[in-house]
Amino acid sequence: MGYEKQDGTLQQIHIPAELDIYFPLPAEGENLTEYLERFFSHNEEPDTWTHCRKVAEQAVQLAEHYQLDSRIACLGGWLHDMSTVIPDQHKLVLAAHYGITILPEERQVPYLLHQQLSSRIAEIVFGLHAPELHSAIRCHTTLKEDMEPMDQLLFVADKLSWQASDAAPYIDRMREAAHYSLEEAVQVYLAYVWGEKNRIPVLHPWLIAARMTVQSRQYLRTLPALSTDIHWGPVTARFQVWSDVVRLDSTLISNVSIVPMVGDQFVMIQLTDGRWELPGGTLEKDEPYLDALQREVEEEMGGTLLDYRVFGYFDCRSSAEHPYRPYISHPRFIRLAGYGQVKLGGAPLNPPDGEQVARVDVVEIEEAVDRFQRSGRSDLADFYRMGYYCWQQQSGVPDER
Numbered sequence: 460m461g462y463e464k465q466d467g468t469l470q471q472i473h474i475p476a477e478l479d480i481y482f483p484l485p486a487e488g489e490n491l492t493e494y495l496e497r498f499f500s501h502n503e504e505p506d507t508w509t510h511c512r513k514v515a516e517q518a519v520q521l522a523e524h525y526q527l528d529s530r531i532a533c534l535g536g537w538l539h540d541m542s543t544v545i546p547d548q549h550k551l552v553l554a555a556h557y558g559i560t561i562l563p564e565e566r567q568v569p570y571l572l573h574q575q576l577s578s579r580i581a582e583i584v585f586g587l588h589a590p591e592l593h594s595a596i597r598c599h600t601t602l603k604e605d606m607e608p609m610d611q612l613l614f615v616a617d618k619l620s621w622q623a624s625d626a627a628p629y630i631d632r633m634r635e636a637a638h639y640s641l642e643e644a645v646q647v648y649l650a651y652v653w654g655e656k657n658r659i660p661v662l663h664p665w666l667i668a669a670r671m672t673v674q675s676r677q678y679l680r681t682l683p684a685l686s687t688d689i690h691w692g693p694v695t696a697r698f699q700v701w702s703d704v705v706r707l708d709s710t711l712i713s714n715v716s717i718v719p720m721v722g723d724q725f726v727m728i729q730l731t732d733g734r735w736e737l738p739g740g741t742l743e744k745d746e747p748y749l750d751a752l753q754r755e756v757e758e759e760m761g762g763t764l765l766d767y768r769v770f771g772y773f774d775c776r777s778s779a780e781h782p783y784r785p786y787i788s789h790p791r792f793i794r795l796a797g798y799g800q801v802k803l804g805g806a807p808l809n810p811p812d813g814e815q816v817a818r819v820d821v822v823e824i825e826e827a828v829d830r831f832q833r834s835g836r837s838d839l840a841d842f843y844r845m846g847y848y849c850w851q852q853q854s855g856v857p858d859e860r
């Protein structure tokens with residue numbers, strides 16, 4: 460790694476002018492942890508040094524347990540809280556200086572910026588560039604939607620290493636969960652924060668998204684047909700929980716599906732041969748996915764799309780020799796999955812080249828699930844269930860957790 464020489468002593472570090480009041484000059488023959496001890500005592504934060512040491516130890520233990528990179532885990536532990544020594548007002552100035560997008564919640568509680576600033580410091584001062592390290596430091600307080608195992612590891616190690624006097628009621632349960640699943644340990648903490656949400660000053664949007672992801676993934680595991688490979692003719696599909704369509708590779712998106720809703724009820728389409736089908740379809744060449752969905756809702760339901768919210772996608776792989784249409788990605792492609800309100804009114808347009816819809820029904824979720832299951836489509840039963848669950852979560856219908 461860039462910060463140390465062969466013998467383990469600290470390499471030349473770079474202290475830019477805007478940070479020089481916080482960073483003492485390194486001493487000859489000093490290693491990183493010795494330097495950090497001096498750094499925190501220079502900033503009169505010896506307790507934070509103790510905390511970082513504990514996080515590093517905890518992170519290494521977890522990394523060994525889960526066979527993750529213990530070197531990265533250790534560095535994450537040592538470096539994640541460096542920027543807590545910076546006063547809040549200066550955090551705001553530095554974040555702007557480094558081009559970090561400051562969210563309204565971070566403006567309100569600038570302490571939250573320390574996760575991003577610590578990552579920036581690790582890069583600028585110590586010349587560390589490992590993406591896994593930066594990702595973990597950047598979300599060690601809030602997590603984020605697309606969390607990787609190392610992100611979860613540092614988050615958990617951090618929460619388990621607070622001072623004994625701060626030990627919160629969830630610590631024991633979190634420690635126990637961390638033995639068998641990082642995600643389960645994350646869930647323990649997020650459930651606790653959620654319970655306290657009216658008592659904490661702000662909820663960071665990344666934390667809200669992280670909670671949604673973890674809960675949706677846990678719910679997905681209860682759906683046997685949606686949590687395993689699904690076979691649609693030559694296509695094998697695997698459902699993934701996901702909401703940020705912008706971060707998907709748009710060249711892979713070739714289909715779009717919807718769990719269509721009218722109020723809190725669900726629209727089902729039945730083909731002329733009696734099969735209940737999955738609403739949505741394949742994009743035309745260069746057609747944006749929302750335009751495609753609008754078109755499909757007209758063709759299959761005679762309706763209008765009012766809104767659409769992505770809650771996942773089917774990661775598909777085709778064993779066919781040729782792509783389904785010449786312009787779509789092949790053999791791997793993505794089928795977007797979301798729920799949305801539709802307005803029904805006319806009859807399905809049923810263009811001659813598409814599937815012919817004979818019937819459009821609006822039913823309760825239980826009825827939709829029942830009809831899919833009775834016709835042998837447990838994949839679609841689970842898909843509607845997943846849509847219903849995400850709709851409940853995102854529309855603020857109270858949940859029991």
Ligand SMILES: [Fe+2]
Pocket residue numbers: 539540573599600
């Ligand atoms: Fe922190």
Ligand SMILES: [Fe+2]
Pocket residue numbers: 510514539540617
């Ligand atoms: Fe920390």
